[in-house]
Amino acid sequence: MAFQVELPQVGESVTEGVIGKWLVAEGDRVRKYDPLVEVITDKVNMEMPSPVSGVIARIVAQEGETLPMGAVIAEIDADEGEVAAAPLSPADTLGSLVQGLAVGPTGAANVPQASPTAPPAGGRNSPAVRRLAEQHGVDLSQVRGTGIGGRVTRKDIESHIESGGPGEATGDGAGDRRIPVTPIRKMIAANMVRSASEIPHVWFTVEVDVTGLVALREAVKERFRADSGHPITYLAFAVSAAAGALRAHSMVNARWDGDEITLRGRVNIGIAVATPDALIVPVIRDADRLTVAELASEIDRLTGAARSGSLKTEDVQGGTFTVNNTGALGWVSSGPLIVPGQAAIITTESVVKRPVVLGDESIAVRSMMNLCMSFDHRLLDGANAGAFLQAVKTSLEAIGPDTSPDSRLGAE
Amino acid sequence: MREEMVRDETVFVLGEDIGARGGVFLATDGFLEEFGSERVIDTPLAESSIAGVAMGAAMHGMRPIAEIEFADFIWPVFNQVVGEAARARYGTDGKMHVPMVLRAPYGGGIRGGLFHSQSPEAYFAHTPGLKVVAPATPYDAKGLLKAAIRDDDPVVFLEHKRTYRLVKGEVPDGDYTLPIGRADVKIAGDDVTVVTYGLMLHHCAEAARALADDGIGVELIDLRTLRPLDGETVLNSARKTGRLLIVHEDTMALGIGAEISAIVAEHAFDHLDAPVRRLAGPEVPPMPFSPPLEAEFMISSEQIAGAIRELAAY
Numbered sequence A: 001m002a003f004q005v006e007l008p009q010v011g012e013s014v015t016e017g018v019i020g021k022w023l024v025a026e027g028d029r030v031r032k033y034d035p036l037v038e039v040i041t042d043k044v045n046m047e048m049p050s051p052v053s054g055v056i057a058r059i060v061a062q063e064g065e066t067l068p069m070g071a072v073i074a075e076i077d078a079d080e081g082e083v084a085a086a087p088l089s090p091a092d093t094l095g096s097l098v099q100g101l102a103v104g105p106t107g108a109a110n111v112p113q114a115s116p117t118a119p120p121a122g123g124r125n126s127p128a129v130r131r132l133a134e135q136h137g138v139d140l141s142q143v144r145g146t147g148i149g150g151r152v153t154r155k156d157i158e159s160h161i162e163s164g165g166p167g168e169a170t171g172d173g174a175g176d177r178r179i180p181v182t183p184i185r186k187m188i189a190a191n192m193v194r195s196a197s198e199i200p201h202v203w204f205t206v207e208v209d210v211t212g213l214v215a216l217r218e219a220v221k222e223r224f225r226a227d228s229g230h231p232i233t234y235l236a237f238a239v240s241a242a243a244g245a246l247r248a249h250s251m252v253n254a255r256w257d258g259d260e261i262t263l264r265g266r267v268n269i270g271i272a273v274a275t276p277d278a279l280i281v282p283v284i285r286d287a288d289r290l291t292v293a294e295l296a297s298e299i300d301r302l303t304g305a306a307r308s309g310s311l312k313t314e315d316v317q318g319g320t321f322t323v324n325n326t327g328a329l330g331w332v333s334s335g336p337l338i339v340p341g342q343a344a345i346i347t348t349e350s351v352v353k354r355p356v357v358l359g360d361e362s363i364a365v366r367s368m369m370n371l372c373m374s375f376d377h378r379l380l381d382g383a384n385a386g387a388f389l390q391a392v393k394t395s396l397e398a399i400g401p402d403t404s405p406d407s408r409l410g411a412e
Numbered sequence B: 001m002r003e004e005m006v007r008d009e010t011v012f013v014l015g016e017d018i019g020a021r022g023g024v025f026l027a028t029d030g031f032l033e034e035f036g037s038e039r040v041i042d043t044p045l046a047e048s049s050i051a052g053v054a055m056g057a058a059m060h061g062m063r064p065i066a067e068i069e070f071a072d073f074i075w076p077v078f079n080q081v082v083g084e085a086a087r088a089r090y091g092t093d094g095k096m097h098v099p100m101v102l103r104a105p106y107g108g109g110i111r112g113g114l115f116h117s118q119s120p121e122a123y124f125a126h127t128p129g130l131k132v133v134a135p136a137t138p139y140d141a142k143g144l145l146k147a148a149i150r151d152d153d154p155v156v157f158l159e160h161k162r163t164y165r166l167v168k169g170e171v172p173d174g175d176y177t178l179p180i181g182r183a184d185v186k187i188a189g190d191d192v193t194v195v196t197y198g199l200m201l202h203h204c205a206e207a208a209r210a211l212a213d214d215g216i217g218v219e220l221i222d223l224r225t226l227r228p229l230d231g232e233t234v235l236n237s238a239r240k241t242g243r244l245l246i247v248h249e250d251t252m253a254l255g256i257g258a259e260i261s262a263i264v265a266e267h268a269f270d271h272l273d274a275p276v277r278r279l280a281g282p283e284v285p286p287m288p289f290s291p292p293l294e295a296e297f298m299i300s301s302e303q304i305a306g307a308i309r310e311l312a313a314y
Helices: A094-098 A127-136 A154-162 A183-198 A211-228 A234-248 A292-308 A382-397 B002-007 B031-035 B047-059 B075-091 B121-125 B138-150 B161-166 B200-212 B231-241 B256-267 B291-297 B301-313
Strands: A002-006 A016-022 A035-041 A044-049 A054-059 A066-068 A072-078 A101-103 A110-112 A201-209 A254-256 A261-263 A269-271 A273-275 A278-280 A321-324 A344-357 A363-376 B011-015 B040-042 B063-067 B101-106 B131-133 B155-160 B184-187 B192-196 B218-222 B225-227 B244-251 B277-281
Touching (some): A016 A183, A127 A154, A183 A278, A211 A234, A211 A363, A234 A269, A234 A292, A234 A321, A234 A344, A234 A382, A273 A292, A344 A382, A363 A382, B002 B031, B011 B047, B047 B063, B047 B075, B063 B138, B075 B121, B101 B161, B131 B138, B138 B155, B192 B301, B200 B244, B200 B301, B218 B231, B231 B256, B244 B256, B256 B277
Parallel strands (some): B011 B040, B101 B155, B131 B155, B192 B244, B244 B277
Antiparallel strands (some): A002 A072, A016 A035, A054 A072, A254 A261, A273 A278, A344 A363, B131 B225, B184 B218
């Protein structure tokens, strides 16, 4: 019996998903819970398990296609007894079978009433476009479409080829290589464009004297690793300091909703993790309730999972603020883009030894670190954003030999 | 017709009211006086006998031009033409053939109502052994009618009634013929191919001229002959533009547009950049009497322009 596999609801406020790689082919036999397909939502890959046992009859959704939750993505010829519990699809009733079909007054033809020149569904390309793309080796995702709904027309592809598209390109384009954009890259691109175009960013930097932090970390890191199995990183301290400051500066832990501002009840801090082909931001939940040691363990777990691709959907959802350790890249300054839906992002830059003039007018070699912040000027101003970052700085500079990794920074 | 009757003594005309009255549309006005009643024959009101007599004469060396007063009354002729004349050459192994022309004024938009507005072309165009010609301009009409008269097999020659007085055009004096089975590119363009025939050619041309101002280049093809269809001309244009609209006044289902569409789908699939579209009469049995309903039945140049615009934007 045919069972229609729908794109499942995989998390709150997720309304659509991108089909990643199909892990099965038409004709394959699958058991219930076998992985069927990679679904990409909100920067994470998840493997969708088969809801029934049976044989893949038809794969409906194409790789790279963006579909709403509930959309049919495949059909499985389910084994007997498998489908009893599954709800009848609407098409199983005769009434809906004839819905949308118009029978002319003389019964000339039974065809859908929609105009044949209505916008094409699912970005399909016309035969002419496909033929030209094949002949000239054009990657259609690189061609700007001017047709209805952004469709790539034959003229678009012809002018693309004329303008020295790939193929046997000479001159400036010689030696160029074109690579397809992965679904996750597209999603990152869309988020970044949204961030850069919607959010009025302001960015600034404070200098933090982390001499005490460096000394403490050097003192405890061997024992910490031996005891917990995790490295203790500067990032864990920075996240702890930020989490503590966010509790006191609720406007930084907020979301711009147009007519109102939502002050977030929880402090969930995203940390940016680079993988070979993407940037993933797993989320540390309730970071304000965790000690530095607990944060270090959680950061280690999440970065490991991000790099091995085993993050769960909930691991990347619900972030209210982001900390990015650009110091790991050797940077000393950056102007990061805010994750849409959050009010600000901070970066911890490289720790560098520098001569510093101290309060008593003496010059000393100190470990200095820049702390950069971008904030959304719609809901934050220099004063409250600056007060927040000052609080983070104060927490980090207050770290001394007696600070315990089992404490929370900035906690009253 | 006059020139052909002068040129060839075997050519003669027969039909209702074509003699003393000169034909209902005055196509044979003055013929009786010029050629006499042996070559200009007023017939009884019996269409099947008009066709039957013509077919018999044609089988015996004459070249009759039979007129059906209105194409609406062509149905009694169906058996003579489709059942007999179209098969004569094949059925006699080429020993007999039927060089007759069946002229019939057709089409609506002239307040003709249910029985003076029909478009019967699809029925005849379906029949192997027949030729079906439907010119749209005076120049084409003369050249094709001469070719039809000189053709050695039966030709159904359809003349749209609304083009009789509405359309004017240069017609050279003297003898010329145009090949049956050859379409004509009336307007050249690069963006959308529009294929049509008969009265609709003029509506399509109006639409094409309006769209030229908007930078949409329409290639307008007048089929002129509906059987045999000039697939080559249509395919060349469809391959060039990748976008095809077919317009006819006759109803849509299983009509000329369906055949054109199938030819293009079969032979130019890889060049299509948009779905093939048809604009045709609605699936209603007759042309309505009521003027607003008749206007609704007929395809307007605005509708055509709208469809071309959609195709161009696709």
